[in-house]
Amino acid sequence: MDLIIKNGTIVTSTESYMADIAVKDGKIAAIGSGFPEIGAEVVDAKGMLVLPGAIDAHTHLAMPFGGTISADSYLSGTRAAACGGVTTVFDYPMQRKGKGILETVEERKGMCDPEACVDYAFHCIITDLNDGTILDEFEAAVDNGITSFKCFLVYKKERMMVDDATLVKIMLKAKEVGAITNLHAENPDLIDLNIEQFLKEGKTSAWYHYLSRPEYVEAEADKRAVHLAKSINAPLYIVHMADKEGLEAAVAAKMDGHDILIETCPQYLEFTSDVYKREDGRNFVCSPPIKGQESQDALWKAIKVGTIDTVATDHCPFQSYEKDWGKEDFTKIPNGCAGIENLYPYMLSAANEGKISFNRAVELCSSNPAKIFGCTQKGSLTVGKDADIVIYDPNKDFTISVDNMHSDYDHTIWEGKTLHGYPIKTFVRGNLVYDNGDFVGKPGLGQFVKRERRK
Template identity: 85%
Template structure:
């Protein structure tokens, strides 16, 4: 054996039990007791939880947006991921007019390969059908390992939005190819209408970012996406769900037997729209914005009942001086916040406080995203799977600060948040990449995950 992790409490979506894990050549080869330790690295995890590595299915690394590029490169973002127990990240390459899917993804893969510290995969954002050629490429893209395509129902001025007819074409073709359509749901016309009035009235603080995109703006687009998915019988994955009304519509459709998946993010579970009234409110600007307490309560309820399928981060940080561009005009604030290093620790701390079970956290952050997106080697501590393993100390207290994070940004919305319990080691395919506060992995170690479609 190469590695034996012994005496820890293994956590799965359905059970928790004490056993040893034997790893060879990057895979879990046995779970039990009494393994020969000869020649193996032996780690005693007594008193600790042994979890599958988290999968952050929503990040934007080195992403051009808002007149700049998100602060974390592929190296910095995946380094931070490793230090938070995330062993696989999904990024969102942006297909543009005249470019193909595989061409777009390959260009980002070429950037990621020499830098990735954990394993990685790609969704592809579709912004233009290139006269229909993009639709004909879906099957080849699935064969390439890209089994999910994203549509924006917003960002019209930025040239990223798709109209309803294009959305339906994409959903139908994705279904045919064995892929799934991810949707960012907000209504751009209502947002533009609100912004126009606020700017006219001189209402330009970060608070008006929220008021320009309140609950009903997201809810309308959520319900529209759900309506099309139900009507054409196509799978749908709603990213960063933040509002109660849209959440309830998606849950109702799920209960009727439609293949609809719901993702939310830690920032919506921790913060409400009140953060935009703060002096540093611009640092919290993301889209969709944090909503009111009623929406936050609905999200937590849906997590506890099993209605929400995944937790991801929408990790897209910017430097504070870039956020300051919008100090006097919220429309100039680059949209996005940090989160990839905070995902697993935040959710596990919630479990440690009794808010939900550790089993449910594993389901939300690891096994469900692996299943939904075709990562057949990931998402569970099972014989034959990759040895993506996190050792978690439930008694270790940790206070988040920009000074103890491992990204390249200069501030974090999580500053000062104290967590009870924290990851102490992260293994990617049996290799130790994070150890008690220190990143010890190597850029370029991470591998591209070729995912499997549903057909």
Template identity: 80%
Template sequence: MDLIIKNGTIISPTETYIADIAVKDGKIIGIGKGFSEEEATVVDASGKLVLPGAIDVHTHLAMPFGGTVSADSYLAGTRAAACGGVTTVFDYPVQRSGMSILGLINEKKAICEEEACIDYAFHCCITDLNDGAILDEMEKAVEEGITSFKCFFVYKGMMVDDGTFTKLLLRAKEVGAMLNVHAESPAIIDLNIENFLKEGKTSPWYHYLSRPEYVEAEGDIRAVHWTKNLDASLYIVHMANKEGLEAAVEAKREGYDIYVETCPQYLEFTSEVYKREDGRNFVCSPPMKGQESQDALWHAIKTGGIDVVATDHCPFQSYEKDWGKDDFTKIPNGCAGVENLYPYMLSAANEGKITFNKAVELCSTNPAKIFGCSEKGSLTVGKDADIVIYDPEKEFTISVDNMHSDYDHTIWEGVHLKGYPTMTFSRGRLVYKDGAFVGEPGWGKFVKRIGRK
């Protein structure tokens, strides 16, 4: 035996019980009592919760965007993830015209082999079909464990039209992949921006007003419409509005294979943040919405309408955000979150908003099931020993000074959490303990995922 975690309260999506966990060679080999402690590292988790590591299926590490590159490298982003109880991250490399899927993914894998502190997987953002070559390559990509692809309805140079979206939906269905979508209405955004700039309305508040609830809802409803009529599968990323959420949830009730993700920033903040002096720091797309949408998101989390909570982690430095202090269109879009995901959702459970079981379902079990991570997502014999020990009594206030990324500010500054992770194990190896990262770059392994066929 390599590791025994004893006397802790184990949390699954459906059960809560006290037991010991035995680990050998990176795998969980037993759950129960009476394991031999000879030659094993023994951790007493009395009074603490023992959880499967979170899976953040939405990050943008070292991503070129808005004239710069997101602040966290693969090393910094995965280090921060480990310190927040995330044991697997999914990154979104962006395929451009002339690029192949696997050429891009292999380039990123080579970086992660040197830098990743925890396990990692990739979606691939498709921006150009390369005269159909990308559609052909998708089957090979699925065989190589890249079983999900993303397209954007927005961003010039990256967005796809309805015809391309349809081709990707149908091809993903053929090869057993999942298509992810960033859904907003680009023409209306452009019209709003044009009008605001003419009127001299350039503060971050107009970032929100240029892409308010109905703009995101139109994209969501359109994506759901095509998915239903083509009998395909769809994963809607970073859902932030009530109307689009309701359309997706209704389709799910009707039996369509549609999944919904939201992010902690939409659960914590509303559009009022864009009126703050530091409002530019909160600029992301889609933006935070009004209270009615936030209430709808929390309701859907409690009732099963939302399947996953992930982060869209894409931080930029404060001086880069300052590029748009007088013109919101120049603000790089994105916020930090990977280290805050699990602590935030577990704090919500600790405060009684949801159960701990629901937090595990949203942040670990569902992401693993939806995206084919057969060795992840639960504390089960035979699965990877990705384990988090959580102290429900620990008080924690988030600050840039106690985070482990490379950014110089965080939208989470000053947010108080009830309870906090004290240890993170990645495949049985301790990578975080009591506020300090204790892992190493290069430890992380590529997660080859299973397709949907």
């Protein structure tokens, strides 16, 4: 054996039990006890929880947006992921007019391969069907392990938005080839109407970012998208769900047996729209914006009863001086916040505090994303699967600061947040990449995850 982790409590999405894990050639070779230790690295996890590595199914690394590029490269973003117990990240290459899906993905893969510190996969954003030729490429994309495509119902001026007819075409084609459509749902016309009015009135602070895209603006698009997906019987994965009304519509469809999947993010679980009234409110500007207490309560309820499927980050940080571009005009603030290093620690801390079980945290952050997106070698501590393993100390308190994170941004919305319990080691395919505060991996270790099509 190459690695033996002994005396820990293994936590899966369904059970917790004492056992040792033996690793050989990057795979989990055996789970049990009494493994021969000669020639193996032995890690004593007594008093610790042993978890499958998390999968952050929603990141935007090195993403051009808002007149700049998101602050984390593939190197720094995946380094931060490793240090938060995330062993696989999903990024969003953006197909543009005149470009193909595989062309877009290969370009990003070329950037990622030499830098990735953890394993990675891609959803491809579709912005233009190129007279229908893009739909013809869906089958080849799925054959190459790209089994999810994303659409925006917003960002019309940025030429990222698709209309309802295009969305339906994409959902139908995705269903046909065994893929799924991811969707950012907000109503752009209502946003533009609100923005125009606020700017006329000289209302330009970060608070008006929230008021320009309040609950009903997201809810309308959520409900419309759910209705369309139900009507054509196509799967739909709604990203970064933040509002109560839209959540309720998606959950109702799910309960009726429709293939509707729901993702939310830690920022919506921790903060409310009141952050936009703060002096540093612009740092919290993301889209959809953080909503009111009623929406947050609904999200936590759905987390607890099991109707939200995944928690991911929408990690898309910008530097503080870039956020400052919108000091006098909220429309100039680059949209996005950090979170890739905070995802698993935050949800595990919630478990440690009794809000949810540790099994539920694993389900939301690891096993469900693996199942939904066809990562057959990820998401559980099972013999034969990749040895993506996190050792978690439930007694270690940790206060988040930009100074102890491992990204390239200069501020974090999580500054000063104390978590109860924290990861102390992360292994990617049996390779130690994080050790009690220090990144010890290397760029280029991460491998592309070729995913299986949906059945």
